[in-house]
Amino acid sequence: MEEKGFGYIADVLVFSLLVSVAITFLVAISPVDPRVESERYASSFARGLLLSFQHSTADQFGGFDYSLEPLGFELNLPLIEGSARRELLHKTVAQLLSEDVLLNMRINVGETDLTFLKTNEAMDHELKNFLKTILEKTIGGRFGYRMRANTKLIDLGFARVYFEIEIEEMSRARNQLCSESVMLSLPESNIDLKKFIENALGMTLPSKLEIDTIIEVSLELWST
Numbered sequence: 001m002e003e004k005g006f007g008y009i010a011d012v013l014v015f016s017l018l019v020s021v022a023i024t025f026l027v028a029i030s031p032v033d034p035r036v037e038s039e040r041y042a043s044s045f046a047r048g049l050l051l052s053f054q055h056s057t058a059d060q061f062g063g064f065d066y067s068l069e070p071l072g073f074e075l076n077l078p079l080i081e082g083s084a085r086r087e088l089l090h091k092t093v094a095q096l097l098s099e100d101v102l103l104n105m106r107i108n109v110g111e112t113d114l115t116f117l118k119t120n121e122a123m124d125h126e127l128k129n130f131l132k133t134i135l136e137k138t139i140g141g142r143f144g145y146r147m148r149a150n151t152k153l154i155d156l157g158f159a160r161v162y163f164e165i166e167i168e169e170m171s172r173a174r175n176q177l178c179s180e181s182v183m184l185s186l187p188e189s190n191i192d193l194k195k196f197i198e199n200a201l202g203m204t205l206p207s208k209l210e211i212d213t214i215i216e217v218s219l220e221l222w223s224t
Contacts, residue, residue, distance in 0.1 A: 042143060042177035042221040049138055050182045050219055058096060059089035061134055066126040093134070094184050094217075097149050100127050101163045101186060101215055102193075105151075107200060108160045124165070131167050144173025144222035151186075152212040154197070156205070161197055163215075173222035181218035188213060 058064035065087040088096060103120035106113060131147065139145050150164035186193065193211050198204055 038223065039177045043180060045139075045142075046178055046180040046219045046221050050180055050217065053093040053097075053217070054182070054184075055092060057090050057092050058130075061093075061130070064088050064091075064096060064126070064130050066122045093131070095187075096127055096130075097215060097217065098184060098186050100124055100165070101149075101151060102188065102196065105161055105163045105197070105200070108162075109158060128165060128167060131165075135167060136169070139221070140169065142224075143177065144168075144170045144224050146170060146220040146222075147218070149215055149217045151215055154209075154211055156209075159201065170222065172224040175223045177221050177223055179218060179220045181216055184215040184217060186213040186215060 088099075091099070100123055104124045135145060135147060146166065146168040148164065148166045151162055154161040188196070190211050190213060193213055194205055194209065197211070
């Protein structure tokens with residue numbers, strides 16, 4: 001199943017590269033700077049990969065699951081081990097990111113990052129590993145890369161609410177070739193998201209407060 005998933009991504013990337021080649025052919029009558037050529041190739045590659053995130057499901061990459069840790073640490077108890085695991089096989093990578101946002105928003109009060117006793121911190125950790133694996137198998141060796149996913153900062157004056165993750169491999173990166181991004185909508189309305197944050201803070205937010213329900217996912221590719 002994992003091979004099928006990466007085969008699908010390969011098809012998407014090949015299509016993106018064919019588009020790039022076609023564009024290159026159309027402008028072949030004029031000299032093309034090699035750097036421009038590299039940037040065009042990288043841009044098509046990045047767009048194809050971000051597109052695949054919106055359509056490829058977790059099971060196509062070997063599956064995604066994580067252990068619930070209700071006490072903030074892993075419980076090695078055989079009795080509950082099976083029931084304390086969640087398998088999210090049929091969600092797309094984009095849907096997994098959306099769920100991670102809803103379950104793992106960060107709240108800063110002053111200089112303090114509030115950490116709540118949650119059952120879902122393990123998902124954030126495992127999702128980063130999952131994304132790292134995908135990126136290494138599709139990009140590793142071709143480019144240096146930096147992927148970010150974040151929401152717009154909600155500034156409440158006394159507190160800031162936001163979500164962000166960053167995954168990168170920049171050890172051999174030299175020059176940035178491209179930066180592509182997509183906007184994903186959270187599967188929650190503005191009202192539902194506001195209630196979610198109110199429950200976390202234990203207070204009522206201003207009625208006129210508008211909360212952006214968009215996640216920006218960006219991918220930079222660098223020459224190596």
